[in-house]
Every structure is written in C-alpha cells, then in structure tokens.
Amino acid sequence: MKIAVIQGPNLNMLGIREKHIYGPMSLEQIHEQLKASADQNNVELEFFQSNLEGEIVDRIQECLGEVDGIIINPAAYSHTSIAIKDALSAVNLPVVEVHISNIYKREEFRQKSITASASTGVISGFGPFGYHLGLISLMQMITEIKA
Numbered sequence: 365m366k367i368a369v370i371q372g373p374n375l376n377m378l379g380i381r382e383k384h385i386y387g388p389m390s391l392e393q394i395h396e397q398l399k400a401s402a403d404q405n406n407v408e409l410e411f412f413q414s415n416l417e418g419e420i421v422d423r424i425q426e427c428l429g430e431v432d433g434i435i436i437n438p439a440a441y442s443h444t445s446i447a448i449k450d451a452l453s454a455v456n457l458p459v460v461e462v463h464i465s466n467i468y469k470r471e472e473f474r475q476k477s478i479t480a481s482a483s484t485g486v487i488s489g490f491g492p493f494g495y496h497l498g499l500i501s502l503m504q505m506i507t508e509i510k511a
C-alpha cells in the first residue's frame with residue numbers, strides 16, 4: 365500500500381511558526397514519526413511539501429495510478445483553493461484532510477474548508493498526532509476498497 369502525504373504552504377515552518385498553535389515539532393520530525401508507524405504497517409509513504417498552489421495541484425494529479433490514497437494538509441489553501449479541491453475530486457482517491465489546529469475554534473475565515481468537500485474525512489485539532497489518525501483511517505479505507 366502506498367500513500368502520498370502532501371503538505372501545503374508554511375508547513376515547512378513548523379517548529380518555528382506560532383508554536384502556541386502548531387506545537388514545537390518540525391515537519392521533518394512529524395514525517396519521521398509517521399514513517400515509523402507506516403513502516404510497522406508495511407505502508408510506503410511519499411512526502412511532499414510546497415508553498416505553491418500549482419505545484420500541489422500537479423502533485424495531486426501525479427497520484428493517479430501511483431498511490432492508493434492521500435493524506436493532505438492544504439494549510440491556508442484549504443480556505444481558498446478551488447483548484448486543489450478540483451484536483452482531489454479529479455483523482456478520485458480516498459483522501460484524509462488533516463489540520464494540526466482545530467480550525468473550527470479559530471478565526472471565522474479558517475472555519476470553512478473548500479478542499480474538505482473533496483476529502484473522504486477530516487481530522488482537525490489533535491496536533492501532529494492528527495497525521496497518525498489520518499494514516500490509520502486511510503489504511504482502513506484502502507483495505508476496505510481493495511477487499
């Protein structure tokens with residue numbers, strides 16, 4: 365089983381940016397921990413981070429026929445990007461959208477996710493552990509699809 369992990373803008377700044385909201389872990393550390401649990405489950409992860417909307421669209425399109433599912437944190441693009449939503453709909457793969465913070469108890473402009481409407485499910489507010497929850501949920505979904 366192969367899963368793409370796609371990280372949106374400013375997530376390369378984790379561990380530096382707004383630690384009171386996103387915590388002290390760097391993106392690299394989050395990915396290391398996620399890889400450790402994926403390894404235990406014989407899941408291959410492909411990591412990608414970009415600050416550019418078009419690059420994220422390209423990466424999602426490349427997932428077609430390459431991976432079994434997508435874990436994505438579109439970050440600020442969640443609230444603005446019809447292009448990322450359309451790319452997710454186009455590839456028609458199981459998708460878990462992860463937000464480190466609970467977007468529903470933050471500013472009003474963060475409380476709507478456009479991309480979530482193309483996701484199978486959303487995890488929000490559990491810190492970096494949300495990526496593990498995303499992995500577990502996606503593995504289950506993919507197993508059910510393949511059965």
Ligand code: DQA
Pocket residue numbers: 373374375437438439440441442462463464465466467474
């Ligand atoms: C975020 C929430 C977004 O509103 C914000 O723009 C981010 C990170 C999260 O993981 O909590 O960059 O997606």
